[in-house]
Amino acid sequence: MRNQYLLALLSAFLLWLGWPPVPYSSPILLIAFLPLLIAVENIIRNEEFKKKGKKIFLTAGLTAVVWNTASIYWVYNSISAVMPWYIAIFISLIPFLLGSLLMALSFRLYYQMRKKTAIGISLFGLMAFWISYEYLHQTWDLAFPWMTLGNGFANFHQLIQWYEVTGVYGGTIWIWLSNILVFLLYLNKKQINTLSKPRYIKITLALTLLLPSTYSIIRYLTFEEHLNPSQIVTVQPNIDPFGKFGSISSEDQLNTLMRLSKSVAKPNTEFFIWPETALSQRGDFDEEDFRNTSTFDSLINFLNDYKNGNVLTGIESYQLYNDQRTSTAREIAPNLYKDNFNAATLVDVSSKLQFYHKSKLVPGVEQMPFGSAINFLKPLFSAFGGTTGGYGKQDKPSVFYTQSGIGAAPVICYESIWGNYVAEYIQQGAQFIAIITNDGWWGNTSGKDQHLEYAKLRAIENRRWVARAANTGISGFINQRGDIIQQTQWWQPAALTQEINLSEELTIYTKNGDILAYIGIFTALLASLTFFKKSKTSNFIK
Secondary structure (H helix, E strand, C coil), X not given: CHHHHHHHHHHHHHXXXXXXXXXXXXXXXXXXXXXXXXXXHHHHHCCCCCCHHHHHHHHHHHHHXXXXXHHCCCHHHHHHCCCCHHHHHHHHHHHHHHHHHHHHHHHHHHHHHHCCCCHHHHHHHHHHHHHHHHHHCCCCCCCCHHHCHHHHHHHHXXXXXCHHHHCHHHHHHHHHXXXXXXXXXXXXXXXXXXXXXXXXXXXXXXXXXXXXXXXXXXXXXXXXXXXXXXXXXXXXXXXXXXXXXXXXXXXXXXXXXXXXXXXXXXXCEEEEECCCCCECCCCCEECCCHHHCHHHHHHHHHHCCCCCCEEEEEEEEEEEECCCCCCCCEEEECCEEEEEEEEEEEECCCCCEEEEECCCCCECCCECCCCCCCHHHHHHHHHCCCCCCCCCCCCCCCCEECCCCCEEEEEEHHHHHCHHHHHHHHHCCCCEEEEEECHHHHCCCHHHHHHHHHHHHHHHHHCCCEEEEECCCCCEEECCCCCEEEECCCCCCEEEEEEEECCCCCCHHHHHCCHHHHHHHHHHHHHHHHHHCCCCHHHHHC
């Protein structure tokens, strides 16, 4: 059994090695599951093993836990920055272990299917179960789609220009299809499972590897953007997140943002992009009263020098209600409820003021998972100064429009890893993507680099420029091919200016979203029907 665990660890190492931010290593993912598949096959075929389903679950779980923890170890940094270490460890177990549990469950279901049908069909069932896990893990209250397999190609975006058609689930299918075909050829070579026509498998594997990558490289080299220029400034104030709400006054923070903006601005600058929670003060900003604040006055004075200028910035805001309008609003006085938001706002010199409330909230930090289901515990949470909901949110994205009609997608931090959610902004008319974030909580870890590289996928899927403003780094600009055109250094104050091309065209992915995920779920449901077939031991050697 020890050999099976070593094979599982080898798969974990290959998956980690092929994962961002290691540059150009993602092709390793196309064979990374091979050792694990061999380990699982050895367990299935060993007549001495008892409780094979449990052994397969633990073996796959070992791969998943090691790979996940090695790739997203930085999660603990971000949580421990705002919570005691013992609570941070507990919450960190959600992304470390929960995703791993679902990955291992996919292999357990594969074994269940394997007992009832042939190996080839079962392997495609495994792929469908895996896709179903990935979709679940991007839709429920414990969502964390950071480790969706298709994200792995962010470090080699020249190979996945076809994400404009499929999105990241196309990458998941590519990885699994390649691993399955290599595994079948391995079994045939070892004469464990003899193929009647291995040549066809070899041809299919060659086509699987060459067709998508060849098309992608050609598409990458020949892709041309339509000229529709807009001058954008993105600002990295480099304000220590630990001092942001204490040692550094809100006035000083605002002055830093305006000073950096002016250092690179041009008379025709149309957008100044500032990071997540760039506008903050003790007590936050009342959205209804924001126009009456000195902060708003300073913004208007700043914009007077830029005829078509707009400030798109993160802001900590709230709304007041005379009733409990949302599950996240908490009573602060009789018949007075307050709803806090991690928000974005667009300010221009007109009377129009637009707000967007972050929708994809971080489980355990910004929202209580399944808060509505445990709403009956609200008195208990209130007694300890909290709520069952955390931040308020809006259900759907909304686009910021300037007076000249330019549409910008205000994507706040964590939201940028949802391809389908970002695509909804584009459907509503967004002509470029503005990602505002504060990655400083993570420290100088690979988390900030992964977050930057995932933004390249959003650019390709929707063929939109990305302007990224991160408080401490990494800020920059990404073109419609996914190339990082400019980027800042970590932990250095900076401002960048770039002429980008706005776009109004919709890609196939933008129009259809994660349709491959729905097909995968449907296939998984069909595969589950085999569980009710009568077992045939001979299927293990098919």
